[in-house]
Each structure stands twice: as C-alpha cells, then as structure tokens.
Amino acid sequence: MKESLRYRLLSAQLEMARQASRSVVLVVTGHAATGKTALINELNHRMENRLTEVHALAPSSEERARPYWWRYWRRLPARGRVGVFVHGWYGDALFARAEQRIGPGAFRDHLAEIRAFEAELAAEGIALVKLWLDIDAEEQGRHLQALQRDPSRAWQVKDHDWQRHLQHGVLETLGREMREATEAEHAPWRRLAGGPRHAPAKTVERRLVTAMAGPLPSVTPPEEAVTPLAEAPPRLADLPVPTDKAMDKDDYLERLARAQARLAGNAREIQRRGIPVVLVFEGQDAAGKGGCIHRLTSALDARLYRVHRIGAPSDEERAHPWAWRFWRRLPLDGRVAIFDRSWYGRVLVERVEGLASPEAWRRAYGEIRRFERQLLAHGAVLGKLFLAVDKDEQLRRFRARAETPHKRHKLTEEDWRNRERWEDYREAIDAMFAHTHGVDGGWALIDANDKRRARLAVLDHVNRLLEARLDAPR
C-alpha cells in the first residue's frame, strides 16, 4: 500500500496545482503555547513547499496606509497554491478585543466582515480550512514555564504569550464566540488539542486533502441589503431630454478654470490630511469619461493621482478572485485613484456579454457594497460617476471619431457591438444603480450629452464630495 496519507496529500496538492482552478487557505489560530508553529512546519514539510506560502506578518507601513483587508487580499494564494495564515484576520479581532482595544460591537462587526470575506473567497473557488488550537490554562502555564527553563527553547516564549496565558479564560470565551459566528460549511472550524504533545498533523492532513480534492460546497454569501440614501437611486430614464444648445465656450472656460482652482485647493487639503480618494467613472462608450478625467487631473498634482484604465485582466489577475485586481490598485492614504471603468464591469459588461455567470454577477452587488464599505471605513472619499449619453448622441460621436484622425484609435469594433446591446446595457445600468446606490457610496448620474456641461458637473460633484469630507467633524 503505497497510497499513504502523506502521498495522498502531496498528490492532491500537485493535482490542484496542475488544474489551477482552486486554491486553499489554511488559518491557524488559538491559544499560546499550543504548538501552532510546529504544526505549520510539519504540515509544510509534508506538502510541496514550492506551492505553499506562509504568512505571519506584522502590518507594514504600506499596509497600514490602506483599507484593513488589503493586507489579506494581496496575500491570497493564486489558483493552484496554498496560503497558510498564522492567526490572520482572526488574530486581529481576537487580541484587539481581549486587550480591550475594541469593544464588543466592533468585535461582532469584525466577525460579520470575516463571514462575508470568507464566503466571497469560497464562492471564488478558495477552499478554507480553519484550525483552533486548544490547551487548558494549567497545562499552558506548565508548558510556558518548561519552555522558559530550557535554554535552547526559551526564545520561543514572548511577552505576549504570558499575557495571553493570564487571559486564557477571556480568550476561551471570545474564541468560542468567534468560532460560532464564523462557522460555515465552506469555512469549517476544527478544534485540536495543542501543547507539548502537539496537534495531530494527520487530522489536519485529511482536512487539507478534502480542501484540495473534495467537492467545493456551494456558497450563498450573506445577504446584504443596501442601506438607502435619502434620495432614490438614479435611473437612466430620469435624464432630461437633451437640449440642442451647447454651452457657450467662453462661459465654459471661465467656469472650468474656477472649478479647477477650487479642486486644486480641495485636493491639497485632502492630501495634507492623508485622506485617500477613489473615483469611479462608468458610462456608455463615447460618453466622454476620458475627457472628464482629463479636466479633473489637470487640476491635480501629477505626483498624487493615478488613473487606472480597467481592461482585460492579466494572467496573474485571472488566477485570483475577481476583486483582487481592484484591491491591488487601491491608493495609499493621501492619494487619488481614478478608475476609468471599474469593479462595476462585473455587473455591466461581464453580465451583458455573459463573461460572468448569473450567479456570479448577482453575488457581485453584495461584494461591491462590502468593498466600498471597507474603503469608507478606512476613511476614503468614494465618488461614483456615471456619464450617460443617449443613443443618438453616441452615434454622432462614433461617426466623429471615425472621421477624425487623432480620435480614430478610440473607436473599435467592440464599440459598435456594444451599441447593438443598448437595451441590455440599459437594464444592467439601472439594476446597478438600484443595488449599489446607498450610504456606502451614492451614484452621481451625469448627463453627458453636452460635453462642456458634463465636465463642469463632474468637477462640481467631486468638489462637493471633497468639501463634505473636509467640513465633516473629525
């Protein structure tokens, strides 16, 4: 019988790497002095370590200057790989609560975020295994003392281990609450006895084989209702019938200069206060997103902003959950990230063109709301602007592009194809407004049939967003 458990683990891992359709996340947390490191080392040595990554990091300055979950998103294993997290997102909540750095409400909120995060990962083909290592207080104390007395191992005992020993009862209670709140078929907990006779790697190996090769449970991410804003979500039908009268050029230039000066001042103050800004531009083809973004960036210091044009994902991006490529582009505090098309592609082009399954794009509404809530929780200013043109105006612009040499590059076959699905897009756009216009980020629907008015409206909207933040009590 060559088919030992160890061979099963290795061969499951290699097969997972070959298929590269799922990945495995293993979280190891629990009490101090339970042999977490020894267990991870042992598991790691039974796997192909070229396909495994272990993460036990104190957050870096780059991580602290971005929304909380960024540090975990950036470390998610690519398809085919295994990521091991020591304490991970559980340790942050657990120890912060035990040390009274957060209250019970914030603790429960963190657990709810975890539930949603793990459901999102599972729905994207990440199999989760979570271990809690147990030990009773008395044995823990004896073990810590024994370690401390042994010169070759005393280094293993840190101050926080003793602190956690003193808080054994508190951690036990919090740990139970934590596990109960985050238990799920797609992210099951397993409690193991830890300590000197340390945790049985074999049991874990079996779990890992299942995660690598077993069926992936179907996941229903937690429902998340959009918390509505005072005003109803916009609808394309609300747009007024376009007037034929273009705005007077001199009038436009004067107002543009004033709006840009106002933006420059606001942006400087936003930067001084270290507030990150995320601006999302969506709109039909030829609605003038590029022109609006250009008028916006003209007023910004080039060192402070970055424009992200979202097209087809790279192969590294395709090897991760769909939202990964937006997480990786989030700005540092005090910087501005401008998205020329965005995560909303999931519920627009990917929906209409069938690039995402109905299950996937429907789920995306909740994922997007959560993502945006996390940006706001970090203190970001979030602006979402939809530039709308009507079908006739789009046609005029397509023709103008076709005829103007230095604009021809902007017009592609795809633009004409998309135009044929105008009604499908309209439905998707209105559904997007309905599902994602809330306290966690309201949409500004900009009438873009007149370019000059649209540019001024965009500047005005962004200015008002920044000013609302600057005026808000800190």
Place this chain on the structure above:
Amino acid sequence: MKESLRYRLLSAQLEMARQASRSVVLVVTGHAATGKTALINELNHRMENRLTEVHALAPSSEERARPYWWRYWRRLPARGRVGVFVHGWYGDALFARAEQRIGPGAFRDHLAEIRAFEAELAAEGIALVKLWLDIDAEEQGRHLQALQRDPSRAWQVKDHDWQRHLQHGVLETLGREMREATEAEHAPWRRLAGGPRHAPAKTVERRLVTAMAGPLPSVTPPEEAVTPLAEAPPRLADLPVPTDKAMDKDDYLERLARAQARLAGNAREIQRRGIPVVLVFEGQDAAGKGGCIHRLTSALDARLYRVHRIGAPSDEERAHPWAWRFWRRLPLDGRVAIFDRSWYGRVLVERVEGLASPEAWRRAYGEIRRFERQLLAHGAVLGKLFLAVDKDEQLRRFRARAETPHKRHKLTEEDWRNRERWEDYREAIDAMFAHTHGVDGGWALIDANDKRRARLAVLDHVNRLLEARLDAPR
C-alpha cells in the same frame, strides 16, 4: 496642419502602447523652486494619463527592508507605459552627498550603479529621458520668497527648499559631476531653465516623442569584471568519479539531524538580527534540488522562508525587464528566500534553448554580478549551490521516476529533451561558473550523485555561510 506637436506626442504614446515593446522612463531632478511639479503636471496633461505613472515617494518600511534598488525596480513601467520619477535615484545620491550623509567615494559609487542600472534598462527596451532644472541662486531666493508671501502658494515651500537654496553652489557642483558621470546616448541629460517663467514643456515633448517613437540606441553596458575569489571557479570536470557505495542510512540520519539542529539555531539568530538570506539552487534535471531544499526547510520555521520555483514568466513579468521577476521576489530583512532555479536560467536554459539572444545572455553575466552585489550591499547572505549529477546517474533517476507512481509527475518530455543537449548545458554551466564566481557570490558545486551526501553537503554549506556572517564583526 492638424499634426501639432501635442498630437504627435499623444499619438506616439498610443502607438507605443499598442506595440507594447518599449517603455519610457522620465527622470526630473535639479534645483528647488524650478517648477518641476508644474512641468510634470503639464507634461502629464499632454499625455494619455491612463498610460502614465508618476512616482515621488518617500521609501516605505517594505522598501527600506529590501535592497536599495528594489524600490525602483518595482516601479518600472510595463512595456507600453511611461514612468515619471521625481528626483528618483538621482535625488537619493545628490541630497545625501550635499547633506554630508555620504562621502565622495560613496557618491561616485552610486553614480556608477546608476550608469549600470540605466544601461540595463536601456538594453531591455526602456528609453530614458533625464531633465535637470536649473535656476541661479539669486532668482531662486527671490522666487522662494515670492511663493512664501503668496498665501495661496506658501504651502509649496518646504523647509528643505530653503536648505537647498543655501546649498545652491554645492548642488550646482554635485549636479554637474552627476550629469557628467551618467551622460549616455541611451540616457541623455537635458538642462532646462526653471523658475517662475518655468521650463518649456515643448522641448521636453520633443524628447519624449523621440523616446517613444525614435530608434533605440544600441547599448553596451559597462564592462564589469568579476572580482575573483581565492579559489578558482568550479568546473564540472572537477567532480570526482562517483563511488558506488551509498552512504549508510543510520549514519546519514544521525548526521542529518545534527546538521538540521545546527541550521535551526543559525537561522533563528540570523532572523533575530534581521539579516535577509537568499539561496539559489541550480542543477541538472533530477539532480535532487527539491530533496535538498526539503531537508533545508525542514529545519526552518515555515513563517520565515519562501521557496520560489522559477518557471515560465507570467505576462506581467514578460512586460518588464527580465530581472524584474527576481527583484519582486526578494525577501524582507530577516527572511529566507529559496530559489529553485533562478536568474541563472538566463545563462543556462535561455542560452541553450535560444530563448535569449547571444547579446542578451552575454550581457546577463554582468547584470547578475551587479544584482548579487546589490543584495550583498544590503547585507544579505547569498548562497549559490549547483547540484551536479553525471549522465548515467541522471538516466537511472529518470527511469526510477518513470516507474514510481508518486514521482512520475516530476518527469516530463522536457527533461528528456534537455538530456539530449547535455554537452551544451555543460558548456553553459562551466561558463556560468567562470563568469559569476567571485567575491560577490561564490558557487558551491555539490556532487549530487549520492543523494544523502549531497543533502548533508548542502546543509553544511548553508550552515557555514550563516555562521560566517554571524561571526563577522558588525
């Protein structure tokens, strides 16, 4: 005449993006109060900002915990894109020297590093444009005072601007030395008058158009002789004729346990002192790299090391200079990165299979020496191990793999193909030794015909490397 300069710049940029075969790096440095930011903003607004990135960063903790050049490598624009660096690698040297944080020798060394760095980028299809903004001391003083008096612009004046004003003469001299030392056809300097009547963006635009669309000058990177070690570089022919007698198993296990315990202690101390470790494993197919790495990592804390198996590059990696994918994998201080195959692929498989041009792989010797010198300059321990088997032993192992179910995955068609080119590889391997065995990293040629002896030899070599560092005076 629609063919204005501005349209030429934009269209050159779009064409460069379409072809995605080169990228442009623009460095802007010089005196304070010369309008660098205004110039960059103006240029940025005349380009497609979705294809441009501006970098003006203070190094983050992640950057400080890695070799100096990491911060620039990670920010290099992908093919088709423009990267703008404010001061960039010039500012670091210039201001450190002006403020006496480094001496004249270190300044000159930094300039030599810059020369080599820029030559390497240019050889990889990056067109460089470098601007020095000039102003005379008197005008600078007047301009700073005027700025300071204007409430809406006073924020632009920083303390260091006044400091640099006081050092105008010093910076003028150092700037001249810097430009002279780093002037090259592939990385030309241009001096521009800065200040209130700020720099003529037009002149720069012309330079940029040339960089985007003009012929790329051919580059001969500076010669860099390997500084030899006391002992001569190894040669494959030096290996002794393998004995038939395998090492006794009990003896092996006992010595293995001792070596691993020794490694565990060394690694702990290395980590405590925050020393990064980079280990490179090369060797013929089936030489047993994986097994040796496994015996090594068994003694390491899984939280501290990462094994990088180097295969085909991802598309993001292909869009950057070839060494980029190794830079991005460099460990943080106190961590161990183990490369299962490495940058030496450039002068082994890429040479033998014709994946790199003769010009490219010949140039790589110098690039590799510089890369490794930069690791060492940062304080890394660098170990380079070549595991060698002879042709008969390789055949035995291929056959054993073919016959053993859980090893079959290790044997591919490619292995048999490589075997046919045994002599070509031998030549490439010996050339690699000759060119890259020096004070900046010596090779250990490990006789891998007996797996047990090889594993012990690897552990012993790594232990000795770590101990040499730990014993060295700090």
